[in-house]
Amino acid sequence: MASCNSLLSEEQFLCPICLDVFTRPVSTPCGHNFCMPCISSYWDDGVVCRCPVCKETFQRRPDLKVNTFISELASQFVSLQVNDAHMWEPVQQRTSEGEVLCDICTDTQQTAVKSCLECLTSYCGDHLEPHHRAAGLKRHTLVEPVSGLENRICKKHARLLTRVCRTDNAVLCDICAGGAKHNNHNDITVQQAYEEAMATWEEAKGEMQALIKERLQAVRDMKEAVDKSETETKDVIAESVRALTELVSEIQQSQTELVQVIEERQKAAEEQAGAFSLSVEQEITELRSTVMKMSELRGTEDYLDFLVSKQATSLLHPAMNSLTFSFDRHVDIHRVRNCLGKAVPRVRKLLEEMNGEMRELFGSADLGGDSMLRCYIVDILLDPDTAHPQLVVSDDRRQVRYNVGSAPSGNPTRNANAFNAHYAVLGNTALSTYKFYFEVFVGGKSEWCLGLVKESIERNGVIPRRPGCGLWAVWFLDGRFETFCNPNVPIHYCQVERVGVFVRYESDSIHFYNVETATEIYEFTNCSFTEKLYPYLNPCDNEYGSNLDPMIIVPVIQSKG
Template structure:
């Protein structure tokens, strides 16, 4: 056991012969934390060496490459551990174990705690006494036998906060598992299997994490400011357009008979109500985002204040244990598309006055329903239609493809030849098939006719999606799909969570690769079934069709890739 005794000056001179490099682990290049020795005589942190051997096919020394037939039974080398600890204590100031608030708040040196009216600068701090001494009051520690065994370090302010209250050793390590500061004895006894690192490394890593999170908060603030500004501009523009449409409508309709006058009143009322509703919706959204902005700005200020804290102890104690980010809404869920409806109304009113009587009923119906903007959106997406052919090499043995490779259906009897000659690209458990062509840029769209099928799954998958065995239903599976079961929809990645109710006959699939979005539409009603947003794609995406079996009743109808109908 290392003993602090006798001649302090001789001790300091002896330790000056040692360099910090002698106490660095060859793997992590930091001061030893619970060091162990290999049979060949080299020293490492126990966690570093264990992790190294876990990732290597053979057990060998990382330094000299000597191979061991059996993994050595590692035990902490207490001598090296104590030596490294005492070396860190002697060099506490130079090594920056605790940083610059070793000085008083007024910027002066650490003062002697014993001096009376005129306090002198301290030359040493005693870990046992938890007191700082000037050269005069330190003298008993050099003379008295009992005091000679006390541990002296460079002057430290708030010494009692930097020393383990149980073992009177300097708090020089940090446990990542328990988020706690430790002395060397705590680390080697109570936190044996925990991830323990030097305090300065923990400070550096957590400060980097705080900086990254603060940058993310700033980005979120900027995104929300831009979204609010864009929404305000859209509201202003839609308000101007609404006024223009109302004025034009009034001008044309007032020239007609009572039928037209009635339509005029209904048009003005409907447009104003929808504009008011749109403004209220936008106002509610703006209010919510502005509240988020205020919260994010407060969070950013707190993070900035915390990041400027140089006292590692206070920094680590004050570091939030919960999530650094406050809860926020998904900005992509709000789209102010009032202009589409306004353009639709204006198009109707520009028609020939001579045809107005025949169009009045249709016009009022379209104005008073919400399908207009949905129709316009779906029509826009259909411009990105691509030709999809199915790849027979990927089809499950129980699936039958049509000759034109546009249809796929489930067959209760598998082809013996296909079972005996399984293709490595073939799905073996999921009744699925991929498209022959993959897409890795821009936008694309295709439609699938599902008729009255009782169960099916449709979407897009990566080229590396698992083909052999069961595919785990999670957001990391490489498959973005909706699953229809009898009368409801759920996503492949969230089993049991209903996202849409009702049956559909024709489904449109739209993918914005760079925008990270995949959306599914009921083509007949132009209604959105579900959207995956904020996705990150790193591979080509292939259309994915799964006609499923007869678990929910007769389900032998095919899934058919059909061309887009643009009769509207």
């Protein structure tokens, strides 16, 4: 092979047009050789078909075929060129010292000096010797040592994979590249493909690193926002507790002072009344003594003695004007009541305004675009197999409506899992997680029923409307709400368009919300969930007016607005 290689020069295998080693070489009728893509492109750009070397003109464009002999010679030439070994360096898997070891050595592996493309084996100098001596082995193609030869050889032609077809994204040998399957395809050398791939990967790597940086920054920003929110939350809680505690303390102080003042005024009034009573009693005693003396004088017949005694008795008559005392606490009590009657409602109104603003704030936060409830949102589809025969479930399985008349032709027979007494359909997913939330658009429907049922709910027949029936639902009809399990008892009055259902499975409760106003419609408590739950939708019939609009499960992607 070495002597053969010494007779061949690189110029013999270069295309006169691209000045590179032949790719799918073809021979023109004038005897010159070119790469098929090169000569085809050359003729496509010209008015006449002319040989680029001798300028011979052909009246008809020659139908060129790949010259397999020249193709094989060019391939062998490339394989035998030591200087071309750099083409393989980017993908060679050598030892830590950069050497390929002999595959034949059993004790201490020696460094390989050549690799055989036919044997798919690398040899050291000693084990390569049969390839120089044996006639059959001399015809084998030897190249510079390359590891993993089985992955570098064409399985069909046992030749080096030297080309990459861009059209089919395949690695080819020169024979594959010149065959009919890849004829007129865009192919390049392995090294060119490697360089292009590296350039593309570097660009992609840069983009990915930019994305990583962007996301890391987003995570840092989020952590900073959470930390700031935590600090602000602690501060506002402390401020709120302090302010409300001070307010409570002031109210208690006012209460204590008010009670003390009222009690002191009552005590003072009682003391005044006691003093008045004592004074009156003393006056009564004196008056009785005077009356007694006057009675005694009345029986005296001595005129002079009567007159003297009468004069002495008149001096004992008390000066009485204590009866002018007035005990009237009604005025003070009335003033206190009047003061409290004005002040307490004002304070209560302020507290109600504050609580209302808090409810509005936190209620809208629960149901708003970035709500806490929507952290638990689940994506639900309807299960057509459970639908009553007179219901129509949409193709995307998010809408259900009542169908007037008989069962639609698409559902001629009732499924064993379907409801036959209630115009109902279930969601396709059993729910038994810690918490979950979903929304249903009901629009302007005049009647509908929405809730959750236990997995074993009876579907063949009427579900009894009583507590413990296994269906926790609100029923809207005739402008009012009632629960399924407690009929004819209104629980809410209003028209809603979008209903949010929030289930706390761990605490056995279900909450129904008016999403638009962020207010609660009803809450089921102490439900005692023992089974998985399924969403229950009942669009109802036309008993309370036109009611053919569908109930629509709001998709997760749309539930942010």
